[in-house]
Amino acid sequence: MTVKPIRIAPSILSADFACLRDEIDMCRQGGADWIHVDVMDGQFVPNLTFGAKVIDAVKRCTDLPIDVHLMVIHPESYFEDFARAGATGLTIHAEATVHLQRHLSHIRSLGCRAGVAINPATSLDSVREVTDDIDLLLVMTVNPGFGGQAFIPASIDKIRRARRLLDESRSDADLEVDGGVARDTILQCRRAGADTFVAGNAIFSASRPSAEIGELKAAATELA
Numbered sequence: 001m002t003v004k005p006i007r008i009a010p011s012i013l014s015a016d017f018a019c020l021r022d023e024i025d026m027c028r029q030g031g032a033d034w035i036h037v038d039v040m041d042g043q044f045v046p047n048l049t050f051g052a053k054v055i056d057a058v059k060r061c062t063d064l065p066i067d068v069h070l071m072v073i074h075p076e077s078y079f080e081d082f083a084r085a086g087a088t089g090l091t092i093h094a095e096a097t098v099h100l101q102r103h104l105s106h107i108r109s110l111g112c113r114a115g116v117a118i119n120p121a122t123s124l125d126s127v128r129e130v131t132d133d134i135d136l137l138l139v140m141t142v143n144p145g146f147g148g149q150a151f152i153p154a155s156i157d158k159i160r161r162a163r164r165l166l167d168e169s170r171s172d173a174d175l176e177v178d179g180g181v182a183r184d185t186i187l188q189c190r191r192a193g194a195d196t197f198v199a200g201n202a203i204f205s206a207s208r209p210s211a212e213i214g215e216l217k218a219a220a221t222e223l224a
């Protein structure tokens with residue numbers, strides 16, 4: 001398998017919504033590759049965030065790909081609206097549905113990249129049968145719901161096993177990690193085989209948020 005370049009996806013969950021356009025411009029200037037949008041419904045996770053209106057607003061601020069992470073039950077109810085609003089990729093949780101394959105193929109039929117996410121307690125077995133149906137596998141490195149949580153160390157071994165699963169399945173899917181990604185955790189994730197890194201708190205709470213994106217890339221490539 002070819003080693004993919006590092007991609008940083010700032011999560012706007014930690015952005016200042018009073019100046020979202022400036023925050024997104026800052027991400028682009030800092031070298032962000034994607035913008036990560038966390039959709040929460042107050043049911044799958046104990047927090048409520050945003051929907052199609054915000055995806056549409058992000059779309060009008062940037063031409064960067066928009067990586068939408070759905071932490072919701074019945075995710076299929078939102079696919080069409082989110083695709084129309086400008087989502088490039090839609091990632092659904094394996095725990096949120098019993099019809100994972102159907103929903104992943106629905107996402108692709110809308111012209112979006114199909115992603116599947118798994119919580120820290122969820123086995124990789126839950127995605128083993130859908131490796132042909134995904135463009136992205138998201139290994140959660142915190143329990144979803146909030147930004148700014150501590151990275152769960154046992155995730156490293158899971159990322160390594162996820163990498164192996166994708167390679168053995170001859171899948172070209174991206175391997176994304178989300179939660180507690182920062183300068184001190186990103187290199188281990190990269191070494192374990194992740195290529196796409198979501199970061200919220202590490203970027204938006206940094207003293208120089210724009211420069212932090214480059215710092216994360218440097219840390220992941222052992223240049224820091």
Ligand code: DX5
Nearest residue numbers: 011144145148179180200201
């Ligand atoms: C957590 C979200 C994350 C979150 C990451 O439920 O899925 O995308 O914004 O935030 P940090 O990087 O602060 O852990």
Ligand code: ZN
Nearest residue numbers: 038069178198
């Ligand atoms: Zn997320």
